[in-house]
Amino acid sequence: MEFALSEEQQMMVETAKKIGAQFGLDYWRELDARKAFPAEIWQAICDAGLCGAALPEKYGGSGLGMLDLAVIVEALAEGGGGSTLGQLFMVNPIFGGVSISKFGSESQRKAWLPKIISGEMHCCMALTEPNAGSNSLEISTFANVDGDGWRLNGQKIWITAVPSSHKMLVVARTTKLDQVKRRTHGISMFIIDTDREGVSHNEIDKLGTHTMPASAVFFDNVRVQPDELLGTLDHGWNELLDVLNTERIVTTAGLVGAGRLAITQAVRYTTDRKVFGGKPIGSYQGLQFPLAQAYAELECACLMNYRAATYCDQGVPYGSDANMAKLIAAQAAADATERSMQAMGGMGYSKEFHVERLWRDARLFRFAPVAEEMVLNFIATHDLGMPKSY
Structure with missing residues (x-):
């Protein structure tokens, strides 16, 4: 196994260290006090090409991998942001970028990946529910068939970075649990607009990670378009x-x-x-x-x-x-x-x-x-x- 970083990885780490130093400990302390999203550093990360390190070159990324992303996040976190830096990458290049690049249609990739990589689009993922917790197979948020699309109803909790997001990756049941032979069947993923009619959210007051708010999210008969299904219907687990x-x-x-x-x-x-x-x-x-x-x-x-x-x-x-x-x-x-x-x-x-x-x-x-x-x-x-x- 090779332990030494390549020359390209070393350059990425140096770039990440410079950005981390530019937005150092005082920057994060001030944001923490205001409970403000770290928009400035995230845009700097995107401008430096670090957000798209593990995303395809075809859509503006670097076409590298998760190892490259890991060393980038380490360097940025050590520069002042701490563990919150992992959350920034979690919601955007992972929940948004990886899910779309791996499971999205070509039209979804073309429409959304360049915007995520550039920092124009922010994402979040709605998975956890009050009555399911870590047992994600017990989620009850349901997408009923409605013409050529769906209607989404349910509730999520502890969803990170909802207010700053433009798109939300929603995990929902599309077949009732009592109608499937295997509990892993009947789960699907959708990407919808966070400001869609019927979507509401309330911020949760918490101990830390103040720059990355967590919210309770509610879906009240939310319309989901056919081209907002991500991956395979009923086989999204x-x-x-x-x-x-x-x-x-x-x-x-x-x-x-x-x-x-x-x-x-x-x-x-x-x-x-x-x-x-x-x-x-x-x-x-x-x-x-x-x-x-x-x-x-x-x-x-x-x-x-x-x-x-x-x-x-x-x-x-x-x-x-x-x-x-x-x-x-x-x-x-x-x-x-x-x-x-x-x-x-x-x-x-x-x-x-x-x-x-x-x-x-x-x-x-x-x-x-x-x-x-x-x-x-x-x-x-x-x-x-x-x-x-x-």
Whole structure:
């Protein structure tokens, strides 16, 4: 396995680092305080060609792969955005770009991919429901046949970046659960306008990730046009899983960058801070060991993520690797931000030193976009062959 980055990848990382430095920690602190979407940095990312790294050249992308996208997100996250950078890539080049490039019609690709890649179009995905949670096969949002299209009714929750989006990838049932032989049958994906008549949404007040709002979304007899079906009618489940596994890769990359950034802040502070006879507090093993442990775990998650991304690019099954990488990255980032705050004492709790935001934001990913308990369930049954518990 090749570990060294290619010259092209190194150039992309340098570009990402420059953008990350341009929109550094102060930029993100100010946006967090205002709960404002990071539109300026996202446009800079698109202008630099980084949004479309893994999307086809035919539509304005670079035609590279998920490994390239992972190293880009890591570098951007480490520059100041933290784990939120993964969410930016999740909603646009993944939920929008990957789903359309892999499963869209040629007319859908031509109409939408160039706009996503340029930053003109923003996306979101509506999957999770109040009464289904992680059990996505139990979703009840339903698309009834209406002439040559459908009428969509139902409710979603914890949907990221709805207010800034133009298009929404909606996962719905098109055949009732009690009418199918397999629970995975009867699920379809649609891409609709977020401002479509009958679509409404309310923002959820939450602990962190303030620059990426989460919303409850309601569909009240929403008209869906025939050319807004994405992929295969009634057979969208496996197509959806392909999108979600790539989501894991950018999520993990953002967490790795966030953890590294927090540790960097702690190392800088504890090297400068001198007490107890003038020695830097960073010289004490009680502060060194937790940070070193978190760093080691982050680097392991990073390598597992690279393997998942490489397998994805090669067309080899990568779901287990993507899930394991996300599991370890979320735990390691939580430890890195927590231990960095602890090492900095009271100043780690202050907004002046930024780690508190990294801590608040990273905490989300212990249970999102998939809870660590569900990842462990998957590993136990899929990789270890143990009996299913649910």
